[in-house]
Structures are given as C-alpha cells and as structure tokens.
Amino acid sequence: MEPIANNRKNLLEVRNLQKQYGSNGKTNVIFEDLNLTIYENEFVAILGHSGSGKSTLLRMIAGLEHIDGGHLSIEGKDITGPGKERMMIFQNYALLPWLSVYDNIKLAVDEVMSEASEKEKKAHIKEHIAMVHLEDATHKKPSELSGGMKQRVGIARALAVQPLLLLMDEPLGALDPFTRAKLQDQILELYYERHQTIMLVTHDVEEALLMADRIIVLKVDEVASIGKVIDVPFEHPRDRKKLRESPQFNELRNETLSLMESYFEQMQTNNKKMEVSQFI
Amino acid sequence: MKTIKSNTSALLKLIILPLIGFSILILLWWLTANYLTNLMPTPLVAFKANWDYISNPFYVRGPGDIGIGFLLIQSLKRVIIGFLLGSLVAIPLGFLIGLSPTANRIFNPVVQVLRPVSPVAWLPVALAVFNLANPSAIFVIFITSLWPTVINTAVGVASVPKDYLNVARVIEMPRWKQIFKIILPASLPYIFTGLRISLGIAWLVIVAVEMLTGGQGIGFFVWDEWNRLNLSSVMLAIAVIGLAGLGLDLIIRKIQNFFHIEQIEG
Structure with a gap:
C-alpha cells in the first residue's frame, strides 16, 4: 500500500520535543514530550484544528522557531536553525513583490547553487517554472498573478532548492475550492515524479486523506500531543472523484472529522476550566 | 456622445x-x-509691476540686483546639497535603528527630542561653527532633512514582512545579503516617503533661513522687498516658491515611478 513499506529510512526525527511560550510572566506549554519520525519519500499530513500547535511544529522543524527541549534531526544531523534541506512553502506565498516570477526563483537558486554557472542556473529555473506550468508568467510580477499562480511560484521556488524535506504550512488555505483541488493534484504529481518527502500542515480532513500516506492528528489537552496516527489505505495515484464515491473514504473522512471535533470541544472545555480556575 | x-x-x-x-x-x-x-497692490497692479521679473528672470544688474530665476537657483542649490548630505546620513542611520533594537534605544530618544526643534534654531550654532552664511544655511537644511527620513526608514526596515525574511533564512542567505536583497527593496516605499517629506520641509525652511542670513536667495529677496515696501515682488516670490516646491516634489515622485516603487500616501 505504501510506496516503500518495509525498509523505510528515517529522514526526520523529533525526540522529546518541548516548546513553550512565555507571556507576561505566565509560561504556556505547547509541547511537552513530542516524538515523531518522518520516513524518506513519505507524504505526511499534520492535521489539527486551529490552536493545536500544528504550524508551530512545522516552523520548529523548519528552524524558524526555537525549541525549548528535546531535539530535532534530519538524516542524523541536529537541526539548530533554518536550512535549505528543509524548504518551506508559506500560506501567504511570501513572494517578493518587486521581483518577477523568474527572479523570485532565482533569488533562492542563487543561494543554493552558488557554484553553478549562470547558464546552468537559468536552465534550472526554467525547468522549475515549466514544472508548475507558469512559462507564460515568467516575467510577470506577483501582483499580476492569481493566488493559485502565486502559490505555484512558491512551490517552484521551494522545489528548485531541491530540499530533502518539503514543508508546507497550509499552502492552499487562501485559495478557492476549485483552485485548491487543482493544486492538490499538481502537488501529488510532483510527489510522484520526484519522490519528494513532504510534510503538509492542514486543517482540511479531505485534503489530508486525499494527499497523504500518513496523517498525524494533533490534539490539545493541557498541552498539544499526537492524538492519532492514520495510515491512509488508498493506492497512489489517487483520483479524487473515485475516492469521493468510495465508502471507505467517506467513512474514514467522517470518522476523522468527528475525532477532530471531539478534540476541538475538549480544548474549549479545558480552556474554560482554566479561565474559571484563574478567577477562583 | x-x-x-x-x-x-x-x-x-x-x-x-x-x-x-x-x-x-x-x-x-x-x-x-x-x-x-x-500697502498691498491689487493682482493686476502686481502683475504689471512684476512684468520685468517674469519676462526676464535671469539678469545680473549688480550684486544686489539679480533676476528672480538666479535667486531661485541659489536657494535650490542650498536645499539640494543640504538634502543630499542629510539623506546620506539619515538612510543608513534609519537602517541601523530599524535593524538593531540596541541602536534604537541609543538613537531613538535623541531623534525624538531633536525632531520637534525648528531647524532654524540650529542657525546660530551653525554660524558659530562655520562663520559663514552659506555653509550655515546648508547645515540647517542638512538637519531638516534628517528626521523624517530617519524615522520613515526605520519604520520601513522594521516592518519588512516576516515571511520575506523567513524565506531568506530558509535558503540560508547571509545577513548582509538580506539587507541589500530583501530589506532595502522592501523598505524603499517608506524611504521615499521620508525623502519627500524631508525635501518638502527643507524647502519651507530655506526661506526662513535666508531671511536671517541674507545674501542671494529667494528667502532674502522676500524680506528685502518687504523692507522696501514692495509687496508686488513678495507676491511674485510666494508664487515662485510654491511652484518650485511643487516641482521638487514632482521630481521625487518621478524618480519613484521610474524605479516602480510603490507610493505610500500619507
């Protein structure tokens, strides 16, 4: 069922991860002891309701947020800060508005292929623009592109860096459902073609089930933790229409939705209790 | 139709x-x-009296009798030199304040205290140091041009969207490169807003400075003509100063448009 089910190689290891935020004297513990392994060539979705810490987790893996304990490693090497082997795709695209599509990608390529000749770089950039079908927009500025096109630039830029691990922080969150579906398919295609290891943060159950090999559902009691791990039983390549008609898919979707709903309610009652205890 | x-x-x-x-x-x-x-002429009388100035702005009939075009150029020269020197100091200083919280704590109080001071108040200090009218006037314009550019640059640098910098961090771009490739272009709209405000105020201030320092310039012309009770010329000078100020603002806007830098309207 999974591409390489048996001799899976560990790519990313999260061990005893701790994270807390301090605000006006109070420390707010987010993660206390989180453990997680991501395998090579795997597509993992981190699923959670808002406030479940899923973006924080991804940003810590990206190195954009510091950790308060435990350790993170990729290919056995400790993660101490941001690095180009863990490229991030941002929800609001994070394209530089004064640069064209080509130059936005070049900015990243210049950093990671500093040894390469200009000609090689140019070919590399062109190849990645073609990969997301944006040849006609090569010299356009981000302001001239639609949201879906902007995120395709974001994806092209990230893949041009050739990361070991691609981190996506709700990359399709700001898009309409149809553009979203189209981009989901495109991301899957890239996943098949390049055997890219991907971590996707999302709150959309259907998106997670459609795309991921494994879903990690986060829940929040006092702190955030892994509530459930779902091995998605559907064969790749996946066809969204067929899946929607499959009873197994619908069952799994409804089950996961109810699970997330119960996690969300749990968090809210916990929050209320905490508010009450503060007043007493 | x-x-x-x-x-x-x-x-x-x-x-x-x-x-x-x-x-x-x-x-x-x-x-x-x-x-x-x-004392004041009607518009028509003033226009007739000024006809010589208007039709013939560039003449020299003696050290104290120079065409209004030449006077304007003298004033513009002071403003532009002072403004350029000021910007040369203000932009890097604004960068420093915007980038480093320590620099912000060191310089921000100084800026906040000096900013409300009328730049003309610096004139005696300048005169004491330079002993000459012209460098002193330029120094006052230099001071005038500092504050809006420093403050706007610092705000621009500090408000570069976090995600732009995160992209740079993820691709491991060195810090010095981030300054030139990301922070500078992202804060250019703010820097230009600062420059426009600075130049606008510098043009206001030069008239007052020249009234005090004398010499050749549009500001002293206004005061000199008032002393001769020649209000026709004063009215003409007001129009010329206004149009020149408009022209200066237009030039900065054109430069900004030429480089496709977004305008922040304020």
Missing part, C-alpha cells in the same frame, strides 16, 4: 475646477488689497 461627455468632464475636472480655486484665491487677494491695507 459618450466620448464627448467624458471629454467635457475631464476638462471640467482637470482645468475648470482648479481654476475656480485659484480665482477664489485671487479674489481674496483683491479684497484684501482694496479694503484691508493700502
């Missing part, structure tokens, strides 16, 4: 309505000249 209609409305918007505004201004002038003071 439609095109004719839109043509007339464009004509109305661009020419007729502004003309109404100026007509009201001239009417107020005329009322003032006729009923409130007898």
Whole structure:
C-alpha cells in the first residue's frame, strides 16, 4: 500500500520535543514530550484544528522557531536553525513583490547553487517554472498573478532548492475550492515524479486523506500531543472523484472529522476550566 | 456622445475646477488689497509691476540686483546639497535603528527630542561653527532633512514582512545579503516617503533661513522687498516658491515611478 513499506529510512526525527511560550510572566506549554519520525519519500499530513500547535511544529522543524527541549534531526544531523534541506512553502506565498516570477526563483537558486554557472542556473529555473506550468508568467510580477499562480511560484521556488524535506504550512488555505483541488493534484504529481518527502500542515480532513500516506492528528489537552496516527489505505495515484464515491473514504473522512471535533470541544472545555480556575 | 461627455468632464475636472480655486484665491487677494491695507497692490497692479521679473528672470544688474530665476537657483542649490548630505546620513542611520533594537534605544530618544526643534534654531550654532552664511544655511537644511527620513526608514526596515525574511533564512542567505536583497527593496516605499517629506520641509525652511542670513536667495529677496515696501515682488516670490516646491516634489515622485516603487500616501 505504501510506496516503500518495509525498509523505510528515517529522514526526520523529533525526540522529546518541548516548546513553550512565555507571556507576561505566565509560561504556556505547547509541547511537552513530542516524538515523531518522518520516513524518506513519505507524504505526511499534520492535521489539527486551529490552536493545536500544528504550524508551530512545522516552523520548529523548519528552524524558524526555537525549541525549548528535546531535539530535532534530519538524516542524523541536529537541526539548530533554518536550512535549505528543509524548504518551506508559506500560506501567504511570501513572494517578493518587486521581483518577477523568474527572479523570485532565482533569488533562492542563487543561494543554493552558488557554484553553478549562470547558464546552468537559468536552465534550472526554467525547468522549475515549466514544472508548475507558469512559462507564460515568467516575467510577470506577483501582483499580476492569481493566488493559485502565486502559490505555484512558491512551490517552484521551494522545489528548485531541491530540499530533502518539503514543508508546507497550509499552502492552499487562501485559495478557492476549485483552485485548491487543482493544486492538490499538481502537488501529488510532483510527489510522484520526484519522490519528494513532504510534510503538509492542514486543517482540511479531505485534503489530508486525499494527499497523504500518513496523517498525524494533533490534539490539545493541557498541552498539544499526537492524538492519532492514520495510515491512509488508498493506492497512489489517487483520483479524487473515485475516492469521493468510495465508502471507505467517506467513512474514514467522517470518522476523522468527528475525532477532530471531539478534540476541538475538549480544548474549549479545558480552556474554560482554566479561565474559571484563574478567577477562583 | 459618450466620448464627448467624458471629454467635457475631464476638462471640467482637470482645468475648470482648479481654476475656480485659484480665482477664489485671487479674489481674496483683491479684497484684501482694496479694503484691508493700502500697502498691498491689487493682482493686476502686481502683475504689471512684476512684468520685468517674469519676462526676464535671469539678469545680473549688480550684486544686489539679480533676476528672480538666479535667486531661485541659489536657494535650490542650498536645499539640494543640504538634502543630499542629510539623506546620506539619515538612510543608513534609519537602517541601523530599524535593524538593531540596541541602536534604537541609543538613537531613538535623541531623534525624538531633536525632531520637534525648528531647524532654524540650529542657525546660530551653525554660524558659530562655520562663520559663514552659506555653509550655515546648508547645515540647517542638512538637519531638516534628517528626521523624517530617519524615522520613515526605520519604520520601513522594521516592518519588512516576516515571511520575506523567513524565506531568506530558509535558503540560508547571509545577513548582509538580506539587507541589500530583501530589506532595502522592501523598505524603499517608506524611504521615499521620508525623502519627500524631508525635501518638502527643507524647502519651507530655506526661506526662513535666508531671511536671517541674507545674501542671494529667494528667502532674502522676500524680506528685502518687504523692507522696501514692495509687496508686488513678495507676491511674485510666494508664487515662485510654491511652484518650485511643487516641482521638487514632482521630481521625487518621478524618480519613484521610474524605479516602480510603490507610493505610500500619507
């Protein structure tokens, strides 16, 4: 069922991860002891309701947020800060508005292929623009592109860096459902073609089930933790229409939705209790 | 039909309505000249008296009798030199304040205390140091040009979207490169806003400075003509100063548009 089910190689290891935020004297513990392994060539979705810490987790893996304990490693090497082997795709695209599509990608390529000749770089950039079908927009500025096109630039830029691990922080969150579906398919295609290891943060159950090999559902009691791990039983390549008609898919979707709903309610009652205890 | 209609409305918007505004201004002038003071000429009398200046702005008939065009150039020169020197200091200083919280704590209080001081108050200090009118005037313009550019640059640098910097961090771009490739371009709209405000105030201040320092310049011309009770020339100078200021602002806007830098309207 999974591409390489048996001799899976560990790519990313999260061990005893701790994270807390301090605000006006109070420390707010987010993660206390989180453990997680991501395998090579795997597509993992981190699923959670808002406030479940899923973006924080991804940003810590990206190195954009510091950790308060435990350790993170990729290919056995400790993660101490941001690095180009863990490229991030941002929800609001994070394209530089004064640069064209080509130059936005070049900015990243210049950093990671500093040894390469200009000609090689140019070919590399062109190849990645073609990969997301944006040849006609090569010299356009981000302001001239639609949201879906902007995120395709974001994806092209990230893949041009050739990361070991691609981190996506709700990359399709700001898009309409149809553009979203189209981009989901495109991301899957890239996943098949390049055997890219991907971590996707999302709150959309259907998106997670459609795309991921494994879903990690986060829940929040006092702190955030892994509530459930779902091995998605559907064969790749996946066809969204067929899946929607499959009873197994619908069952799994409804089950996961109810699970997330119960996690969300749990968090809210916990929050209320905490508010009450503060007043007493 | 439609095109004719839109043509007339464009004509109305661009020419007729502004003309109404100026007509009201001239009417107020005329009322003032006729009923409130007898030192002031009516618009028509002033125009006739100024005809020599207007038709022949560049003449030299002696050290104290120079065409208004030359006087304007003298003032512009001071403003531009002072402004450029000021910007040369203000932009890097703004960068430093925007980038480093420590630098912010060191310099921000100084900026906040000095910013409300009328730049003209620096004139005696400058005169004491330089002993000459012209460098002193330029120094006052230098001071004038500092604050808006420092503050706007610092705000621009500090408000570069976090995600732009996160992208740079993820691709492991060195810090010095981030400054030139990301922070500078992202804060250019703010820097230009600062420059425009600075230049605008510098042009206001130069008139006052020249009134005090004397010499050649449009500001001293205003004061000199008042001392001769020649208000026609004063009215002309007001118009010339206004148009020149507008021109300066337009030049900065054109530079900004040329480099496709977004305008922050304030």
